Amino acid sequence: MNILILGIGQSLRGDDAAGLEAVRLWREKFPQTAGTVRVELSEFPGLALLDLLEGMDAAIIVDAIQSSASAGTVICLTPDELAGFTPETGSAHGWGVAETLQLGRSLHPSLAKCRVALIGITGGQFGMGAGLSPEVREALAKAANMLESEVLSLH
Amino acid sequence: MKTIEVPALARVEGEGGLYIGVKDGQVVEIRLDIYEPPRFFEGFLVGRYLQEVPDITARICGICPVAYQMSSVIALEKALDVEVSPQVYALRRLMYCGEYIESHALHIYLLQAPDLLGQPSALDLAAIAPEVVKNALRMKKIGNEVLKAIGGRSVHPVNACVGGWYRWPDAAPLQALLPELEWGLEAAKETVRWSLTLPYPDLEIDYEFVAIHHPEEYGVMHGDVSSSKGNKTSVADYEMRYFEEHVQRSNALHGHTAYGGTYLVGPLARLNLNHDQLLPAAKMALKDAKLKLPLKNPYKSLIARAIELVNFYEEAIQIIKAYQPAGPAHANLKLKTGEGCGMSEAPRGLLYHRYKIDEQGMVKFAKIVPPTAQNLPRIEADLFALAPKLVKMEQEQATLTAEHLVRAYDPCISCATHFLKLKINDIGPA
Numbered sequence: 001m002n003i004l005i006l007g008i009g010q011s012l013r014g015d016d017a018a019g020l021e022a023v024r025l026w027r028e029k030f031p032q033t034a035g036t037v038r039v040e041l042s043e044f045p046g047l048a049l050l051d052l053l054e055g056m057d058a059a060i061i062v063d064a065i066q067s068s069a070s071a072g073t074v075i076c077l078t079p080d081e082l083a084g085f086t087p088e089t090g091s092a093h094g095w096g097v098a099e100t101l102q103l104g105r106s107l108h109p110s111l112a113k114c115r116v117a118l119i120g121i122t123g124g125q126f127g128m129g130a131g132l133s134p135e136v137r138e139a140l141a142k143a144a145n146m147l148e149s150e151v152l153s154l155h
Numbered sequence: 156m157k158t159i160e161v162p163a164l165a166r167v168e169g170e171g172g173l174y175i176g177v178k179d180g181q182v183v184e185i186r187l188d189i190y191e192p193p194r195f196f197e198g199f200l201v202g203r204y205l206q207e208v209p210d211i212t213a214r215i216c217g218i219c220p221v222a223y224q225m226s227s228v229i230a231l232e233k234a235l236d237v238e239v240s241p242q243v244y245a246l247r248r249l250m251y252c253g254e255y256i257e258s259h260a261l262h263i264y265l266l267q268a269p270d271l272l273g274q275p276s277a278l279d280l281a282a283i284a285p286e287v288v289k290n291a292l293r294m295k296k297i298g299n300e301v302l303k304a305i306g307g308r309s310v311h312p313v314n315a316c317v318g319g320w321y322r323w324p325d326a327a328p329l330q331a332l333l334p335e336l337e338w339g340l341e342a343a344k345e346t347v348r349w350s351l352t353l354p355y356p357d358l359e360i361d362y363e364f365v366a367i368h369h370p371e372e373y374g375v376m377h378g379d380v381s382s383s384k385g386n387k388t389s390v391a392d393y394e395m396r397y398f399e400e401h402v403q404r405s406n407a408l409h410g411h412t413a414y415g416g417t418y419l420v421g422p423l424a425r426l427n428l429n430h431d432q433l434l435p436a437a438k439m440a441l442k443d444a445k446l447k448l449p450l451k452n453p454y455k456s457l458i459a460r461a462i463e464l465v466n467f468y469e470e471a472i473q474i475i476k477a478y479q480p481a482g483p484a485h486a487n488l489k490l491k492t493g494e495g496c497g498m499s500e501a502p503r504g505l506l507y508h509r510y511k512i513d514e515q516g517m518v519k520f521a522k523i524v525p526p527t528a529q530n531l532p533r534i535e536a537d538l539f540a541l542a543p544k545l546v547k548m549e550q551e552q553a554t555l556t557a558e559h560l561v562r563a564y565d566p567c568i569s570c571a572t573h574f575l576k577l578k579i580n581d582i583g584p585a
Contacts, residue, residue: 043310044217047292047295048299048309050292051296099278102278103277103278103281103288106278106281106282106285107281107285107288107289107292108289
């Protein structure tokens with residue numbers, strides 16, 4: 001089974017780096033599992049996300065999210081839940097994960113066979129500059145553990 | 156006063172908003188507000204070593220990093236009286252081809268076409284025309300692959316340096332791109348044919364077009380600054396004829412000519428001024444299109460981009476087929492105090508850099524004039540030209556119509572996340 005672990009974010013936009021940091025931490029804590037899958041860290045891949053998913057049977061994306069939950073809340077969207085997500089934004093330049101996946105599925109039916117789950121870390125601040133907020137930094141360990149469980153459940 | 160307000164424009168590069176004030180059925184104020192935070196590149200380049208400049212300025216934009224790298228190395232080479240070899244130059248043109256391909260494919264199909272086809276977004280366009288969007292993504296990807304083959308990655312590629320390249324890219328990965336580039340060339344020709352069928356709004360403006368012009372090649376990096384008003388300016392004299400000023404309400408600078416007029420840079424300007432220098436396939440595509448030049452409709456910049464796509468696919472194929480790296484990849488630099496200007500045509504238009512360096516190669520002064528800053532007053536003027544139509548429309552249609560015009564310009568406000576927040580103030584019919 002071809003599995004991709006993909007940390008997404010922008011390392012210079014505050015909590016938007018959470019996905020990248022969580023995957024780095026997971027890789028450090030669970031090197032054995034990390035060695036069995038393909039791991040990528042991508043700064044705002046946009047449409048290139050579709051290229052990254054090409055040929056994969058399953059993918060777990062780790063990314064910062066904005067939601068009404070408090071900063072540092074970690075959620076896991078199953079493939080079914082993620083597939084049902086309809087993005088609000090009309091933007092086509094700053095392609096986010098949800099829009100890109102939706103576009104990919106409408107263009108490439110084979111992509112629908114790739115089970116994509118998302119671990120989302122709720123961010124508190126996305127302003128300019130490096131550095132995670134304390135709540136998000138504390139949540140990284142939980143996200144890493146959640147990622148480990150998800151990867152193991154795929155094997 | 157009634158207003159049309161778009162607090163944050165969608166499907167443009169970066170963060171900007173639009174405000175149109177209407178009084179007694181007349182448009183009285185138009186503002187394209189740039190609230191992308193000022194990024195101070197010209198400030199923090201001071202004190203950096205000259206070889207850091209290409210990679211730092213590349214960060215100004217994620218879609219056109221090559222343009223910043225090229226304008227900067229040209230300027231710094233001027234400051235040091237360095238001439239690069241034809242091989243170095245050919246590879247620079249190839250890298251630019253990659254950037255034009257990915258930028259134009261993205262804008263044509265995913266940013267502007269949805270407007271012309273009445274679709275809210277590229278996602279919706281993909282739902283009704285999946286093959287069109289699939290091909291667009293494939294075309295864009297080829298451009299990215301060219302950048303990756305030369306510069307290691309498609310966003311902010313590395314390898315370009317003052318004097319040439321850090322290393323010659325291997326020929327094999329470049330040659331491996333030829334089949335896809337050949338496919339892309341045919342797809343680009345089809346893009347031109349398709350672009351002629353799109354329903355463009357009627358709007359003709361008497362622009363002053365400004366672009367780099369060279370008698371023997373499609374102007375991108377070598378040549379003078381040419382104006383459709385008939386004058387020609389050397390790159391060294393650019394600042395004497397074209398000014399930039401800070402407008403209080405905006406974080407971007409606005410460009411105007413020395414006599415206070417607006418001017419237009421970008422694909423329309425390039426095609427109108429340089430169509431004689433197009434390569435054969437693009438020239439044929441232009442001839443078959445039976446267009447009456449100069450094109451003066453800002454929405455038809457899409458057609459110009461399509462023709463340029465053909466040109467740059469063809470050029471990329473030519474350069475790769477002839478690529479046989481030999482000799483040093485970069486010239487030796489002899490550091491000295493100096494000042495140099497450099498200019499290149501980013502996909503969106505003229506991009507000008509000027510630097511002063513000291514005897515140790517440290518930057519003492521930097522000036523960067525991006526194409527969108529030069530076009531901002533022209534965008535606002537075009538919206539004024541559109542105004543009589545806008546005031547007769549319902550609010551939502553007027554808002555969309557104004558946004559469409561802004562998007563046709565492919566403004567590159569800067570690379571940032573952006574979002575659509577629409578605040579509509581009631582505007583009744585006049």
